[in-house]
Amino acid sequence: MIEFKLLGIGILTWMVFLPILGMVVLLLMPKSAEKYIKYVAVGFTSLLLVLAAVLLAVYDPSKAGVNTLSGFQFVEKLTWIDIPAYLFDGRIKIEYFLGVDGISFPMVLLTALISFVGAIASFSVKRNEKGYYVMYLFLVTGMMGVFVALDFFLFFVFWEIMLLPMYFLIGIWGGERREYAAIKFFLYTLFGSAFILLVMIGLYFSSKDPETGLRTFNMITLMDPRTFAPDSIFGVLNVTWRLIAFAALFVGFAIKVPAFPFHTWLPDAHVEAPTAISVILAGVLLKMGTYGMLRISWSIFPDGARYFMVPIAIIAAINIIYGALCAMAQKDFKKLIAYSSISHMGYVLLGMASCTQIGINGAIFQMFNHGTITAVLFLSVGVIYDRAHTRGLNDFGGLANKMPKYFAVIMVAMFASIGLPGLSAFISETFIFLGGFKNEFIRVIAIISTLGIILNAAYILWTIQRLFLGTLPEKWNILTDINARELISTVPLLVIVIFLGIFPSFMINLMTTSVNQLVNFIWGIN
Amino acid sequence: MEFALQKLPVLVLLIPMLSFLVLAFFGKRLPRGGDWFGTSLLFINLAISGFILIAFGVAGRYELNLEWFNLGNNNVLGLTKFFAGFQIDELTAIMLVVVNAISAFVHLFSIKYMEGDTKYTRYYAFLGLFTFSMLGLVLTNNILLMYVFWELVGLSSYLLIGFWYEKKAPQEAAKKAFLVNRIGDVGFFLGISVLFLTIGSLTFTDIFAGVAAGKLAGGTLTAAGLLLFCGAVGKSAQFPLHVWLPDAMEGPTPVSALIHAATMVAAGVYLVARIFVILSADALTVVTFIGIITAFISATIALTQNDIKKVLAYSTISQLGYMIMAIGVGAYSFGFFHLVTHAFFKACLFLTAGSVIYGMHHIQDIREMGGLRKKMPITFYTFLMATLAISGVPLTSGFLSKDAILSATLAFAGVNGGVTYIVPILAFGVAGLTAFYMFRLLIITFLGEPKNQEKYDHCHESPWQMTIPLISLAVLSFFGFFSLNPLSADHGWFLSMVKMPESILAGTKGAFYHILPLEEFTEHLHHAHTTAMILSLLISGIGILTAFVFYYWKKVNVDKLTDSIKPLYNFSLNKWYFDELYDKTAVAFTMSLSRLSSWFDAKVVDGVVNGSASFTRVFSKYTGLFDNIFVDGLVNLMGGLVGAFGLLFRKFQTGKIQTYIAFLVFGIIILYFVFRAM
């Protein structure tokens, strides 16, 4: 177990609660220092980035994790809630249990990165900056917490924590229909949370830690089949209940992904959310759904993952194709990107449904890549929207000559998004499809899904054509090219996209050991 | 020599990349937009690749594999590793020279052609990017990496077709090119997946070894081969995905010469050549027929086109079909030979077309040209040389390669018999058609009387930057560069270097096809050679003669003739209505499906969500009412009851102890009676 501490506090705790510290600092800032608020917020997120870099330097990619406690790194385990409860087998014990393995580590990096980028992109927020950044940092805490929590209860707490600031960020700083979008987002996610909560409680009551004999929320213990007595709710004898639990969890997480038919909150939320929040939403929040599936559904109910392989693959295929078709019909740039996110998250689902090592590697890699690429795309939408105050695709044309640097940035992002080789998403999509083909049960579905590659290219190219090609309408002569701040927020991401496209091993090495372990675990090979 | 094969290929690959990066980021600051930088780099590159070719001739094959990334050891897939590497073999060495030569000439040509364009620097940067990707494509020893560069050439093709994106047509053409290619690429990708999942490695050597070891056989092998071939169909504009190439002529003409005539479109042929040894008999049948059908369809379309570039585009498609067919019938080296000769003479044709367009101030319609021979003699003679080559007139490189292919088709039909005779028949027919439409183009453009006097008067010969590439390419269309024997290239250096490989599946039989062992096939080729040569000479002669009869001597009234076969003429003029067909079916279907799903999403899926929300709201209104009236009513009733009792009992709660005492006593009395009763 790698220990890495700062002032006696583990590095993961620092990463989770640093934004909270930032919140406090922001709240304590006097009115006279209001113009420095954004810099302080950026400062804190950049600290987060530094910590992530430190983590990256120390991280040992040869440790597997997943269902072995010893394979987790930077583990912090403290008793959080410990109360005697005579009705519930003696005591309720909930742990403050953090750690990372190859599945969560890319997500932690992504969160740190996107949070930083989002903070820079938030400079265009003019209304009540203090409140905005306080909520923003709170959101970062929630996201980071989800990715490092290893106790289901703690996970759920962070999962729900994240909702609140998101609600306000969309509902206060959003576009015209912000209240609708915010409420839709909130209720929809809460609806999903209810399922997760149910399963969580069910798991708790069917568990019995083989070592302590207590009921537990510890995910790693829950992955151990010995934890469940055969006749408990989710014990081996109750196959039906296990499958139902898997399905319920899947619905809960699918809403976040979002998987068809639970995706409709996404376009609304994206369209209404301010740019930086769209970036966070697409860059990190969606991954929480798929991450949750891998970490919880796939690991705790591997039988469910095997059983539901085909339905999940079908949903994934629908996501891919249907999302792309819907994207093609959009006239709002941001909505188009939102639908493309749905399509791309379909790839992630497909990779996970394959339950093969290559597919899940691809899925996690795609999660990371989609985070970076879509972040750039949403930032680009923000660039044009800040200048023109419209996002209608048909309102533009010929921007390529007017804004050449912007054109270059968005071209890289767009081609990355359609999986052009040399850019990171190509590798992940390739892996996902290879995984899909490898699994004979979902092979046909995966083959059908490749239609998505074509459709994807079609709407992206059409978008490029409508926005950038042709002649510039008179009224857009006022537009200026992308400025330095926007370049700072986009170019590093693009550099990462290109770098990972050429040297994917950099990221794959981080996760492949864990993914191997996970796949072996799913198929019961150990 | 070792050094030349180990390190220089990397250099060759990186030099155009350097050109791209420098021009993309600093090009605007360089004098003259940096055109000299890119051009000189490319000529250096050409020199290096020439050196590599010689080095290869001496030292032979070289292959280098580096681990790209690996997924560790896994019980399901085994040790999963992906490699990156390059190889130098005869195909690569020759392709390097071809690509670099044409690219260098196009760079030079473009200096004048693109002069004054607002995006001049960007143009050169894109040329660099394309050259990089194309060289990567030919250098790699790995089919996945090949796919990578395959897509990158697609990207640069997209960027260059849509170079004049202010206009509508280039935008559409670029998009179409990319998407149509993408369709083929999906097939290609699926093919790669099959190979990877069955063989577990993607380097060509491993794949061939795997197939030889029988890891991949039967229907799966055929499927894999056909899927890979899909990529070639897309990139080499084969039927039914050929529709993008004529549209791609919207790009600058030098780009058409480089990408859409000589190199990128040949990548498909190159791919088929690379995987030739693992194509099963059935797959080869499909390859052959796709090739010949493409060749035939596009040749018929080329007959009636009036845009100089469109004619050339269809002729390109037709010739690509030839190459594909050649590989299909088993004449691997002839197909590749034709690829190389075609690259030079077609590049020459396109560049002369560019020169004409430049001279005519961007007129492309041949009906407005005529008599240009006097105004642009160099252009005319180079064009003539290339036309002779493509028509298969002896003493040209085209004659050598084409004749070889035709003999191969004959040999093929001779072996397999039956329906396969369609292949040589169509092949010879196409050869005649080619000669006819190429000379039609030549005659209308350069001979006869000028039709647009004004344009004609302003017309002039192109400057040296343009003519030097033309002359060089025209010279390269001469037989002597490939073989000293003007009638057969069999003993020339080219075919000595590019030996026919024996198919791994030699001896297997498909439905229409019998893959012969190499020796037997060579024997058949020998027998067919003389017949094929005589036939092809005859047929191209007829084609040329007819063209002269129709358009030069005007012995036949062409208008009348076309009127008499109007439907056929229109069919050809409208390109067999492929575009319309695709627009009406696939495109329209996708678009309406897209609109439908968007509608479905907004109305149905989201409708369900919103509906459930409003249902909940309405429901909550009623539950609210229910709550207010019934539930709360009950509560209120209880409350009211209690209140009423309270009011009643309040009377007793006087706050006076005496009253309480009175009740106490009363209670005692009651209790007494109660206990008495018990």
Next chain:
Amino acid sequence: MEIGLNHYLVLGAVLFGLGLFAMISRRNAILVLMGIELILNAANINLVAFSRYCGLGVNGQVVSIFVIILAVAEAAVALGIVLNLYNNFASVDIDEANTMKD
């Protein structure tokens, strides 16, 4: 007829009833106190009568002494209260002292 226990008990009962009536119905605080005294006396009569007729020795009498002591203490404290009541309300009518009611 020999005077027996029952006679005394009946007397006590009557006295108790009268005291009770005074307690319940009079509004003058002092009269209420008098009623209480009557009740206590009735109790004492009973106690002494039981002591006499039921073989309890003088135990009953001792208890009645305690009752008397209580009565004294009660009377002293109660009168103190009544005086305070009068000071505050200028009346000894216990109906007036209802400010805690609302």
Next chain:
Amino acid sequence: MPYTSILFYVLALIIVVSAIIVVFNKNVIHSAFSLFFTLFAVSGIYVLLKADFIAITQIMVYVGGILILLIFGVMLTTKITDVELKTKNLNVIPSILFSVGIITILIFVVFSTKWNLKQAVENEETVTQIGTLLLSTYLLPFEIASVLLLVALIGSAMFARRIKND
């Protein structure tokens, strides 16, 4: 009829009549005086019951103490000028009903109960016995009673003290 019986009836009559006057009289002073007869007659009853010590105590404490206290109370709480010494009754009818009810029940109980009657031990020395008992068996209640008296003394003094702050 033995003289004790006559005496009993006479005393009982006095008690009842005077108690009725106490209860029903409108004048507080009259009630107080009437109470004097009641208490005195009760003391006579004690004598009849051969409880001489109690009888003495009754006279000393009730007649000499409580009654005087009550009369003082009446006088202190009634202005001299105030002729209205009469007080009203309240809820007369239910009170009478309850009282009569209680009396009836009590009498019924008295007669329906089988009392454990024992021949009384003719005891001369009740004072000695009471003293012995008070300082032996009933020592604790005795002490508590004394404390109670002390508390009552101080407490009543406290209550009765006129608060000067207003």
